[in-house]
Amino acid sequence: MAARVLNVNVGVLGHIDSGKTALARALSTTGSTAAFDRAPQSRARGITLDLGFSCLRTALPPQLGPGPGELQFTLVDCPGHASLIRTIIGGAQIIDLMMLVIDVTKGMQTQSAECLVIGQIACQKMVVVLNKIDLLPEGKRQSAIEKMTKKMQKTLENTKFSGCPVVAVAAKPGGPEAPDSENPLGVHELIEVLKSQAYLPSRDPSGHFLMAVDHCFSIKGQGTVMTGTILSGSVSLGDNVEIPALKVTKRVKSMQMFHTPVSYAMQGDRVGVCVTQFDPKLLERGLICTPGSLHTIHAAIISLKKIQYFRGALLTKAKFHITVGHETVMGKVMFFSPAPANFSEEIQENIFDFEKDYLYQEEYLFKDSVSSEENKENDQAGEVQLPKQQWALLEFEKPVTCPKLCLVIGSKLDTDIHANTCRLAFHGVLLQGMEDKNYAETFLPKLKVYKQKHKEGQVERVMDDYSVIGRSLFKKETNIQIFVGLKVKLSTGEDGIIDGGFGQSGKFKIRIP
Secondary structure, eight states: OOOEEEEEEEEEEESTTSSHHHHHHHHOSEEOTTOSSOSHHHHHHTSOOSOEEEEEEEEOOGGGOSSSEEEEEEEEEOOOOGGGHHHHHHHHTTOSEEEEEEETTTOSOHHHHHHHHHHHHHOSEEEEEEEOGGGSOHHHHHHHHHHHHHHHHHHHTTSTTTTOOEEEOBSSTTOTTSOTTSOOBSHHHHHHHHHHHOOOOOOOOOSOOEEEEEEEEEETTTEEEEEEEEEESEEETTOEEEEGGGTEEEEEEEEEETTEEESEEETTOEEEEEESOOOGGGOSSEEEESTTOOEEEEEEEEEEEEOTTOOSOOBTTOEEEEEETTEEEEEEEEEEEEOGGGTTOOOOTTOOOTTSOEEEESBOOOTTOHHHHHHHHHOTTOOOOOOSOEEEEEEEEEEEEEOTTOEEEEEOTTSOTTSSSOOEEEEEEEEEEEOOTTHHHHTGGGSOEEOOOOOOOEEEEEEETTEEEEESSSOTTSOGGGGTTOEEEOTTSOEEEEEEEETTTTEEEEEOO
């Protein structure tokens, strides 16, 4: 029986040039095929262009159970370059623990803030790494580190990572050009902190197999290898897997985890799967799954929350970059909420009720939004009523393939990279996908979203204690039958119901129950 190996995926995120790749290299013992800027264009430009993976193995710490065993940290080196944020979002969905790498001489930068936002959405635990401490003059080094540590703790105060550990290191003293004989500083301490933060991620081998593929290459005489991380379910030798993007099903011939052959892998594992030959150029990255388990959709209903650091309103009919699974496409949004009477209704996780009526919103409602300002005027107490849950209809410019109930992130990636603003606008969960291309005819009529309209008329005369005649609400040619049963409010406070037309000139009868 081989000693058990527990795999924990650690995301290495941060601003460009904060030294993420050097840190991953200093930490890791086994590089995988994708690690350390192997791609020729990465090496030429000196920046990470794609998710790089490598691993670090260490003895299992006592909090993770008795007996011998190894703890394997799979380090996911996410690119820090702003235009690559869609790659990071793809990586963040498979991360259990995050290392936010900060250049100690610069502190928080735009992308470090965006990485923090992604971490809050996708990850439970974080360690802050202050890198490049070798650039601080030795006499002042300790006080500079303490100052930056305090600053970072203050920044994280109101996030879910409040109180997380901050570790100071120099992953590559002397910078990238220095000889490799220079020993990194603080890396042993960092490994101990990572061990103390490791937890047993909840892994579930049941359910459909789904894997996010991030590299694909062929081996002569063997077949084509897809490497990636298993997002759900499990896979064994001999299984058939579907590649939805290519509309083909292939048989699993062999599998490896960091150069060790295996016959089985499950959720959370990082694995290379060799299948019968196909052209690897056709699948740079994407999803593979149990045949028939993914759906390709043209539109979706999601429940969502605005990201607090995003400046500005989220408007209906606006276009966003929508990241679903490993794909980012343009999409148009329409926001809607419960009917005002149900604003305080408890949130329903992961289901959408087509039986209910919903209220159309010109924009996502939040504390400072315009619509809530109007509510404030109507509501003398000044307490703005906001719904506990809001939804959006997303209409994609081209179809996307994704699992049900997956994470969705909306961003404005066309904002100026150098502007100091967060480009991530909202995040949510996909509740219902629409597979039919003609969803506008077949599916949308089921969605009951109404707009509130407001018209005023006058009371012409009182007929009896229970009815009045009204005018100036409808034109003479209006078919009043359509409005029968709708509610009206009188300026004297009574509620009434439109009972029908009265005469030929657009007057109508109101019944006051």
